Amino acid sequence: MLRVEVSKQLGDFHLKASFGGEARVTGLFGASGAGKTSLINMIAGLLRPDRGMIVIDGEILDDTSAHTHVPAHRRRIGYVFQDARLFPHLDVRQNLDYGRRMNRVVDDPAQRARVIDLLDVGGLLDRRPGQLSGGERQRVALGRALLAQPRLLLLDEPLGSLDDERKVEILPYLVRLRDEANVPMVYVSHDANEMRQLATSVVMLNRGRVAGFGGIEILPGASLPA
Amino acid sequence: MFEISPAEWTAIELSLRVASVATLVATPLGIAVAWLLARRDFWGKSLLDALIHLPLVLPPVVTGYLLLLTFGRRGLIGGWLAEHVGLVFAFRWTGAALACGIMAFPLLVRPMRLSIEAVDRxxxxxxxxxxxxxxxxFSTITLPLALPGVLAGMVLGFAKAIGEFGATITFVSNIPGETQTISTAIYSLIQTPDGDTAALRLVVVSVIISLAALVxxxxxxxxxxxxxxxx
Structure with a gap:
């Protein structure tokens, strides 16, 4: 259960949004510049709200009135970035293992095998990120975030940097992730089609404000400009 | 002509020791300072930056004399260290290492800072x-990605330390076997009648070491x- 109620001034741009719910996949839908990334950066703890609170499963992560701010590394919230951000000096195996090492979790080979299998990255384990295609990189980034055992997974346009062919290649993995990984997700995109396939509830964001909230039926027919 | 005498070996060995100790002690400090300058904003940042670069622009003889005043036997820090820790810098090889370390510090920090800045935040x-x-x-991402720059800084610092002359000779003089490095030995040899060939040998050694460091x-x-x- 996630509850977000924040406001933040970013230069000339004012972001003020509140939403919540228990959806398996909450889609944050809006055009570029609507404040989607700033919003999930606040959920991740990478950006501090000026005012408001962020609560997950009853635990307060941000509460500006009480000066509460849990730093990103203690939130157990996974983040898949648009540009993957794999660590270039580590191979795929070490990238996947990074979160477990940092959280000092005991090695769980069965869990690792499940995730590697789910995302089909078994053949890439000894490669460096520089030797991967864009789609492969994004799959490894998904696995890396999952293996840190987050209680919530944030995905910021994970298909945004891929061409249409690659998108079609990755989308089924995201659907499998939603149905099998058992981690609630917040999925950011400006692509209505993607949203329809993945989201279970939708938050429409427009110029820093929530413009609509509901099921996927509130999505417009066409995608918004990138 | 190419036979290196025991006295010359002593100077070479001492130079290597002084430069190695200076580099190894300066490195952790250099990494910390480089990280501060690259990643943090704090009050007095430009002052710290200027202070580190001071030895680069001051006449070395001034740096050496300032060291003598502060780290000499009767100096504020030097006196205290000699009495309480038993660490003496004046006219010892340790003093040469201190002088070389301070003179090399700006060159050591610079590549470290640049490589930390280059790591994608x-x-x-x-x-x-x-x-x-x-x-x-820092230890799993920033430092490993900046490691080549850190090593480059160490090599550059080492090269500077091994060639240091002005501050060293001012602070710890030019005592064979204690503080006479390659540079100060060459200086002495040039002023000695018939010292030319010996000086030339040390010049060749010094060129080889510096060239290797650059490569x-x-x-x-x-x-x-x-x-x-x-x-």
């Missing part, structure tokens, strides 16, 4: 979301680029 953020506390982000430093710089691109 978004990777550090990603590490944070995976549960890495700030110091573990190694260049190699590390190339590695840095490869590392950041993940091949």
């Amino acid at each position: 978004r990777l550090e953020q990603a590490a944070g979301t995976l549960g890495a506390a700030p110091w573990r982000v 190694i430093s260049e190699w590390f710089a190339r590695r840095a680029v490869q590392r950041l691109h993940g091949n």
Whole structure:
């Protein structure tokens, strides 16, 4: 259960949004510049709200009135970035293992095998990120975030940097992730089609404000400009 | 002509020892300062930056004399250290190492700072979301990615330390077997009748060491680029 109620001034741009719910996949839908990334950066703890609170499963992560701010590394919230951000000096195996090492979790080979299998990255384990295609990189980034055992997974346009062919290649993995990984997700995109396939509830964001909230039926027919 | 005498070997050995100790002691401090300058904003940052670069622009003889005033036997810090820790700098090889370390510091810090600045902060953020506390982000992401630059800084610092002359001779003089390095030995030999060939031998040794340092430093710089691109 996630509850977000924040406001933040970013230069000339004012972001003020509140939403919540228990959806398996909450889609944050809006055009570029609507404040989607700033919003999930606040959920991740990478950006501090000026005012408001962020609560997950009853635990307060941000509460500006009480000066509460849990730093990103203690939130157990996974983040898949648009540009993957794999660590270039580590191979795929070490990238996947990074979160477990940092959280000092005991090695769980069965869990690792499940995730590697789910995302089909078994053949890439000894490669460096520089030797991967864009789609492969994004799959490894998904696995890396999952293996840190987050209680919530944030995905910021994970298909945004891929061409249409690659998108079609990755989308089924995201659907499998939603149905099998058992981690609630917040999925950011400006692509209505993607949203329809993945989201279970939708938050429409427009110029820093929530413009609509509901099921996927509130999505417009066409995608918004990138 | 190419026979290196025991006295010359002593100077070479002492130079290597002084430069190695100076580099090894300066490195952790240099990494810390480089990180502060690259990643933090704090009051007095430009003052710290200026202070580090001071030995680069001051006449070395001034730096040496300032060291004599502060780290000499009767100096504020030197006196205290000699009495309480038993560490004496004046007219000892340790003093040569201190002088070389301070003179080499700006050259050692610069590549370290540049390579830390070049590390993508978004990777550090990603590490944070995976549960890495700030110091573990530094030790597992920032430092390994900046490592070639750190090593390049060490090599450059070492090369500077081994060639240091002005501050060293002012602070700890030119005592054979204690503080006489390659540079100060060459200086003495040039002023001695018939010292020319011996001086020339040390000049050749010094050129070889410096050239090797530059080549190694260049190699590390190339590695840095490869590392950041993940091949």
